[in-house]
Every structure is written in structure tokens, then in C-alpha cells.
Amino acid sequence: MQISIIHEREVWDRFIDQSPGGTIFHKWDFLKTVEKHLGYKLLPYGFYVTDEILCAIPLFYKNIRGVKMLFSPPPQSGIPYLGFVLSRNCMNMKLSKKSQRMYEMGKVFSDEVDSLSPNYVSISLTPFITDVRPFKWNGFMIDPLYTFYFDLEQSLEDICNGFNTSKRTAVKKMDKYNMKLVESKDVKQFYNSSVDRYREQGLTFPIVSIAYLEELCQLYPCHIKVYSIMDADDNMVGGVLASEHRKVTMWIGSVKPSVKAPVNEFLFWEFIKKSKSEGYQELEMGGADVPRLCAFKSQFNPDMYVNYRIYKKDLIGSMAEWFYLNVHRKKKA
Incomplete structure (x- = not known):
């Protein structure tokens, strides 16, 4: 398995449209708009086996005062989740073969991230990505996240x-x-x-x-x-x-x-x-991760998805995260 940047808008959007896990947030022009307004560099990666794309992920890179950060999605974009999109073929594989492909993706992805040497990495996955073991095995930490939705059937x-x-x-x-x-x-x-x-x-x-x-x-x-x-x-x-x-x-x-x-x-x-x-068939309303919102929205008896955030951070990244949460964001408020 190989990983490389996808440069063609048509190739990227065709893959996103054909995958059951692709969202509007994954579309090329949406990602380019995020890049333009938030000042991050978009890195649209594809995972290949020969000429077939099995997975894609948009990463956003930024170096702020020497702190190198990698996000999917970045702060202030409002995007609830982004991360990996698997091909329909990969999603339909038998468990043994899919697990092997996910293991390969985890290793290849971890090596690529290490080559960028970021101080902080945060990737919020869609609810379609439930097997996060390959990322855990490659040194990522895991946080469960939650979102409310209604089954409209x-x-x-x-x-x-x-x-x-x-x-x-x-x-x-x-x-x-x-x-x-x-x-x-x-x-x-x-x-x-x-x-x-x-x-x-x-x-x-x-x-x-x-x-x-x-x-x-x-x-x-x-x-x-x-x-x-x-x-x-x-x-x-x-x-x-x-x-x-x-x-x-x-x-x-x-x-x-x-x-x-x-x-x-x-x-x-x-x-x-x-x-x-x-x-x-579905209405998503979010808010399950925020106590003040959860208390209100749970009164409507929605169902709940679990999705995951995978992340890595070194000492510099941990300090930058603390500063953002405790100083920068409060100043803006």
C-alpha cells in the first residue's frame, strides 16, 4: 500500500461521491474554501493498492510560531468530523481482508505523519470509521465522541x-x-x-x-x-x-x-x-458532547452515534493545546 497526494479535483470528488462515507465536508471545493479562509495548507492524501484508491483523507497543516499542527478538521471550520473515507470496495470486504487493509493503512499513515514531524495531530473521524485499532497500535491516542440523530424511518x-x-x-x-x-x-x-x-x-x-x-x-x-x-x-x-x-x-x-x-x-x-x-432517512443534530446542550437535546429522545478522535501530541503540542484552550479562546470570548 502506498500513500500520496491527490492533485486532481475530479479524481478526489469522484472517489468521495462513490464512497458511502463521503460527506459534503470532504468535497474538494469545500476543503479548498477551508484552506483559503483558515490559512492551513490542504494535504489531500490517497491510499493506493496498485491503481485503486482504497481510502482518502484531507489533512490541514499549519506552522504557528514554530508549532507544527496537523488537523482534520481544523478549528474554526465548524466541521463536526472529517478524517478517513473508505472506498465502497474496502467497506464491503470480509473482516479478515478489511482488517488487514486497515492495519496497512494505519502503518502507512503513521509513517507519513511522522515524516511531517508535527507537534500536534488531531483527527475527528466520521461515524463510518469504527475500527480505530490500527491507529492505537501506531501510537495514536483515542477519544470517543458522540452525536445525536433522529431515525426518520x-x-x-x-x-x-x-x-x-x-x-x-x-x-x-x-x-x-x-x-x-x-x-x-x-x-x-x-x-x-x-x-x-x-x-x-x-x-x-x-x-x-x-x-x-x-x-x-x-x-x-x-x-x-x-x-x-x-x-x-x-x-x-x-x-x-x-x-x-x-x-x-x-x-x-x-x-x-x-x-x-x-x-x-x-x-x-x-x-x-x-x-x-x-x-x-436521518437528521443529525449534534450536541451530545456538550453538557449544556446534551441536557436539552436528550429530552427529544434522539439516537446517538459514537465516533472517534485520534490524536498525538508532544510536549510542545501539549503546551500549545493548553494555551489555546485556556488563554486564546477565552480572550476571544
């Missing part, structure tokens, strides 16, 4: 019956608030309102810039959309940036509203109905 009645009492009651009383969910082209309004709501809660909106989101919406108008919740007077009281690619992901937003109306209850229920009516 259930009936709306069954989904609603799974809500706790307060959320079921809120759904039944929605009409009195006269709210509506509308698709919006105003990325700026969504971005500014989200920044303000995060700031009011002592938090930093985890996106590098409005220009970044605007470019992504322009590149993928059918797959990345802004939705606003409007009240009876057409005031925006909530919103979300959604990814609609193979499944619906409530990607960015749905922050705690500044009004007393059940805005997020309305948002989740409307998205469940909308996604199901459009034929999607």
Missing part, C-alpha cells in the same frame, strides 16, 4: 411520543406562537445574530468569518442552506445553517434564543417534519 407519531412530557406539550402548543421556518439567503443576519447570542453567553462563535460561510453557501446552494425562524411580526428569533447531503445535519446555529417562546423546540420539530417529507 420512524413515523412522526412515534418520534413525538419519544419526547419527554414538556417537549410533547410544547409541540402541541406551537400554533399559538405563530412562528414559521423559512429558507433565507441572508447569511450575514444569521452570522451576526449567532455571534451576538454566543457572546451574551460568554462563548465564542466557532466559525472563522462570515466570508467563509458565504462562500460555502455560494458553492453548494443545494446542500448548504440557512434557515430562519420568524415570529408573527417577521422578526428573526432563531436560525440554523444546515447541510443537506445524503442526510440532513443541523450544522451550525440553533443557539439559545433571546425570547421566551419555545424556538428550538419549534426548530427541531419543523426540521424533523421537513426532512422526513423530503425523503431523508
Whole structure:
């Protein structure tokens, strides 16, 4: 097995489109937009056996004041997970052969990472990559991560019956608030309102810039959309940036509203109905890893995925991580 950079957009996107594990976040133009706005160097690697690509992974490299960092995805991109994408052929292999290929990938990948000599490596994998043993065997540490989702093959009645009492009651009383969910082209309004709501809660909106989101919406108008919740007077009281690619992901937003109306209850229920009516089988809502979000979202009785972060760090990398979490991010907040 060999590893090398893939330089052709068509080769990369064809592989991502053909793999069941490919996401909108893995698409070439999306990755190039991340590179442009966040200042990382994109390293789109492919793993080959003869001429067949068995796996691909986009890495982002940056040297900040002598600290060499390797991410997939990088901070402030808002991407929930990225990492490895396996070919359909590889995913369908019998366990013995697939395990052997994964073992080879783990070794080849570890050697390539070592050749870049980073101080810090962090890769958040998609839920499709569940066998992380090859990376553990090659010196990576493992963190389990979690995300909430709804199985939309259930009936709306069954989904609603799974809500706790307060959320079921809120759904039944929605009409009195006269709210509506509308698709919006105003990325700026969504971005500014989200920044303000995060700031009011002592938090930093985890996106590098409005220009970044605007470019992504322009590149993928059918797959990345802004939705606003409007009240009876057409005031925006909530919103979300959604990814609609193979499944619906409530990607960015749905922050705690500044009004007393059940805005997020309305948002989740409307998205469940909308996604199901459009034929999607799954709605991802995230938030399972954050205590303040988990407590709220678990009341809707979603299912939960486990995915993994693999990482390595030396002493310099550990110091840089501490500084980022305890000084840099707090200053921004």
C-alpha cells in the first residue's frame, strides 16, 4: 500500500461521491474554501493498492510560531468530523481482508505523519470509521465522541411520543406562537445574530468569518442552506445553517434564543417534519458532547452515534493545546 497526494479535483470528488462515507465536508471545493479562509495548507492524501484508491483523507497543516499542527478538521471550520473515507470496495470486504487493509493503512499513515514531524495531530473521524485499532497500535491516542440523530424511518407519531412530557406539550402548543421556518439567503443576519447570542453567553462563535460561510453557501446552494425562524411580526428569533447531503445535519446555529417562546423546540420539530417529507432517512443534530446542550437535546429522545478522535501530541503540542484552550479562546470570548 502506498500513500500520496491527490492533485486532481475530479479524481478526489469522484472517489468521495462513490464512497458511502463521503460527506459534503470532504468535497474538494469545500476543503479548498477551508484552506483559503483558515490559512492551513490542504494535504489531500490517497491510499493506493496498485491503481485503486482504497481510502482518502484531507489533512490541514499549519506552522504557528514554530508549532507544527496537523488537523482534520481544523478549528474554526465548524466541521463536526472529517478524517478517513473508505472506498465502497474496502467497506464491503470480509473482516479478515478489511482488517488487514486497515492495519496497512494505519502503518502507512503513521509513517507519513511522522515524516511531517508535527507537534500536534488531531483527527475527528466520521461515524463510518469504527475500527480505530490500527491507529492505537501506531501510537495514536483515542477519544470517543458522540452525536445525536433522529431515525426518520420512524413515523412522526412515534418520534413525538419519544419526547419527554414538556417537549410533547410544547409541540402541541406551537400554533399559538405563530412562528414559521423559512429558507433565507441572508447569511450575514444569521452570522451576526449567532455571534451576538454566543457572546451574551460568554462563548465564542466557532466559525472563522462570515466570508467563509458565504462562500460555502455560494458553492453548494443545494446542500448548504440557512434557515430562519420568524415570529408573527417577521422578526428573526432563531436560525440554523444546515447541510443537506445524503442526510440532513443541523450544522451550525440553533443557539439559545433571546425570547421566551419555545424556538428550538419549534426548530427541531419543523426540521424533523421537513426532512422526513423530503425523503431523508436521518437528521443529525449534534450536541451530545456538550453538557449544556446534551441536557436539552436528550429530552427529544434522539439516537446517538459514537465516533472517534485520534490524536498525538508532544510536549510542545501539549503546551500549545493548553494555551489555546485556556488563554486564546477565552480572550476571544
